[in-house]
Amino acid sequence: MPSERAAEFTINHVQVLDREGNVDEELDPDLSEERLLELYRGMKRARRLDERAIALQRRGESGTIAPALGQEAAQVGSAVALAEDDWMVPSFRENAAYLARGTPPHALLWYAMGMEEGAEIPDGQNDLPPSIAVGSQAIHAAGLGWAQAIKGEEHATIGYFGDGATSEGDVYEGMNCAGVYDAHTVFFCQNNQYAISVPREKQTRAETIAQKAIAAGITGVQVDGNDVLGVHRVVEEALEMARKGEPVLVEAMTYRQSMHTTADDPSVYREREEEEGWEERDPIDRFETYLEGRGILDDETREEIEEAIEEELAEAVERAQEGREEIDPAEMFDHVFSELPPELESQRAAFGGEENGE
């Protein structure tokens, strides 16, 4: 057998803010106080929204939801790095990213309550609706990034998926096609360690997920996903590369602190000890320590932020609950095609008739 090496690669791991809240001066993205507080507020808001949504689900007011507790740094740190004209392609666990992009919380609750109205995209916001089929949306991110390349834009697209999704062929097809077409795409994998019950080690024999980029010929990098400054920095750099037609895969090492969805019970497949270990690395706590250390956050500011979030969420819950009353089931016919084909027209008429007891 020939002994020459055909290719070599390494995967870098980035961490800016360590578990104790100390910052690596060399890697510090040097964000303004305003931006730092935006990150903090974004993470707090997302966590509270998830907690409220879980409570609503437990009360029977909402359907199954997929909480992102513990993944706030990965989502907020990356979404905030996007420019307004950039695109975001989420999976089904991106409430924190949606919020950071400007989707109002009541819309996310509507969707959780089973109302499609919640998936309507606010004007001027370049986000796709959630994709439930695991990994399938990675290709849409490649397509959007390709469109940006064809149009000669200086914008980029971020596509979210989890560690389990990288076992799906679509994620590879997305990265491979993006590489071929110089797509302006950042593939952002939130490695939250579990695909429902299957731990990351049993998902793939690959040492890292970031190295899956190598096969597609694009750049792969790993970042501490519970370090909001690290995520922000890595994604900003990745977006810069993507804008020049160099797609990037970012693997954010994080942990899903609660269940896969509200229909799941993690105690069946993981130990409490492991969960506690990750709670010590909580992204919000770590960032709080850092902000306090720098004198950007004190008790008063924190209380103000928390109160504002509670107030906003209370209104959002109320609005979502009210919205439920106004729902018109006949609307399910209205957005299937640009114009109602005759088949649907007659079905809609028959549906209306039945509804009216005719």
Next chain:
Amino acid sequence: MANELRMVEAVRTALGEELARDESVVVYGQDVAVNGGVFRATQGLVEGYPDRVYDAPVAESGIVGLGVGLAAHGMRPVAEIQFSGFMHQAYHQLQQHAARLRSRSRGSYECPMTIRSPYGGGIRALEHHSESFEAGYAHTPGLKVVVPSTPADTKGLLTSSIRDPDPVVFLEPTRLYRAFREPVPEDDHTVPLGEARVVEEGDDITVVAWGAMVREATRAAERVDASVEVIDPRTIFPLDSETILESVRKTGRCVVVHEAPQTAGMAAEIIARINDEALYYLEAPVERVTGYDVPFPLFAREEEYLPDEDRVAAGIERALSA
């Protein structure tokens, strides 16, 4: 003005004209650029539009999924899937995403994508190259499904499909690509989606057929001792029921012909609509002449599988004598 074109040339003409007309049109698929497509349907296009005609990796899911992203960002993707049997590797992207982008986003985004694919049997191809899955696409809410049967219709329907704001699965009967020439209008030629064509007028019996089956139906119609009305729906969804129903109300008899397997095929749907809207005009049960409920056979047996002029004529005779 009209040029005498074969169906495959009509495809190329429509693509070329739409690339010229609309800067957002992007043509891509496996081997479509340098090689001009394995059936030459895209031959030469890359020379005129090097920035909008692309070879794609061998990735059917990727090809359809990319189109969803392109469409969401204002492009008009026209993708080729090399053989329709391989559309199944992209079916989840069609069903879960292309077909639902509009409804999922409550109309915020649309998916004006055309997915072209050669389809149907009769060219002695390998396994998975000859299937007819039109009923499956028609059963997927959000997709339009088009099957041309002549070169002129091919140009007109493909042009309309590319301009349509919704995703269209455009199935090109492989066997007809080079079967014959006919005059194809040179100017801006569109055929509206959802309108059937009355191929032959007649009074005694209606035969509904699409794709390569239109020719079998027309030949069978010439053989039988009856006045046969042949209707080509051209669009499988939305289906022009009215033209079919009107014809059946006139003739009182009907045969539906398709290459696809019989069970849950489009013939079943058409017969159900006739039962709903024209039952009392019927003088005989509606006949079906279709493929069998078996995997499409390898080429040594495909002629036995495919409905032909003889089987269609026999179907017409059965309906006439009932």
